[in-house]
Amino acid sequence: MIVMYKLKILLVGPCASGKTAIANFLSDATENSSGEYRPTQGVRILEFEMQNLNVSNRYLKAEVELWDCSGDHKFEACWPALQRDTHGIIFVYNPSKEDHARDLELLYNYFVTQTGFSYKNCVVFANQKQPADKDVKHSSKLLNTFSRVPQVSVNVEESGNRLRADFNSFIACVLGGLKDRTEQEELNIINMQSA
Numbered sequence: 364m365i366v367m368y369k370l371k372i373l374l375v376g377p378c379a380s381g382k383t384a385i386a387n388f389l390s391d392a393t394e395n396s397s398g399e400y401r402p403t404q405g406v407r408i409l410e411f412e413m414q415n416l417n418v419s420n421r422y423l424k425a426e427v428e429l430w431d432c433s434g435d436h437k438f439e440a441c442w443p444a445l446q447r448d449t450h451g452i453i454f455v456y457n458p459s460k461e462d463h464a465r466d467l468e469l470l471y472n473y474f475v476t477q478t479g480f481s482y483k484n485c486v487v488f489a490n491q492k493q494p495a496d497k498d499v500k501h502s503s504k505l506l507n508t509f510s511r512v513p514q515v516s517v518n519v520e521e522s523g524n525r526l527r528a529d530f531n532s533f534i535a536c537v538l539g540g541l542k543d544r545t546e547q548e549e550l551n552i553i554n555m556q557s558a
C-alpha cells in the first residue's frame with residue numbers, strides 16, 4: 364500500500380527576510396518574482412508534491428502545503444490558525460539585520476515554546492540576500508533558545524541547489540517522525556483489536 368503523506372509546513376520570520384522569495388523558489392512559482400518587495404498579506408499557501416524523500420533509506424513521496432506567512436505582527440490574530448495541525452516550521456531571518464534575531468526569538472516562543480511543538484520539527488534558514496550583507500560587522504546572533512535547532516545558511520540566487528537539498532532533508536526528517544507516529548498508532552489499533 365502506498366501512503367501519500369500530506370505535510371503542512373510554515374515559513375515564518377521577520378518582514379523582508381525573504382520568505383516569499385524562498386517559497387517561490389522551492390515551489391517553482393514565478394508569481395511576484397520581479398525582485399520588487401511586496402509584503403505578504405496574512406498568508407499565502409503553495410502546494411506541491413515532493414518525490415524521493417529519503418526516510419530511513421526508503422524513498423517516499425509527500426504532498427507539501429507550504430504556508431508563506433507574513434512577518435508583520437498586525438496579522439497576529441491569524442497565528443493560531445497558522446499553528447493548527449502544523450508538521451514543521453521553517454524560521455527565516457537575515458543575520459545582517461540587527462532586529463531580526465529578536466523578532467525570530469519572539470516567533471519561536473509563540474510557535475514552539477508556548478505550544479510545546481517539538482524543536483525537532485524546526486529549522487532555521489539564515490538568509491543573507493545581498494553579498495554586502497555578509498560584510499556587516501554587527502550581525503544579529505541567535506540566542507540560546509535556538510541552540511537545539513539546526514541552522515543553515517541559504518541563498519536563493521547563489522546556491523539554489525543547496526537550498527533545495529536542505530529543504531529536502533528537513534521535509535524528510537519531519538516525514539520520518541510523522542511516519543513513526545502513524546505506524547505506532549496503527550500498531551496500537553491492531554493490538555487493541557487482537558486484545
Ligand SMILES: Nc1nc2c(ncn2[C@@H]2O[C@H](COP(=O)(O)OP(=O)(O)OP(=O)(O)O)[C@@H](O)[C@H]2O)c(=O)[nH]1
Nearest residue numbers: 378379380381382383384398399400402403433434
Ligand atoms: N537579491 C536578492 N533579493 C532577495 C532575496 N530574497 C529576497 N529578496 C528581496 O527582498 C525583498 C523581500 O523579500 P520577500 O521574500 O518578499 O520577504 P518576506 O519575508 O516574504 O516579507 P513579508 O512577506 O513582508 O513577511 C524582496 O524585494 C525580494 O526580492 C535574495 O535571495 N536575493
Ligand SMILES: [Mg+2]
Nearest residue numbers: 382383402403
Ligand atoms: Mg512574503
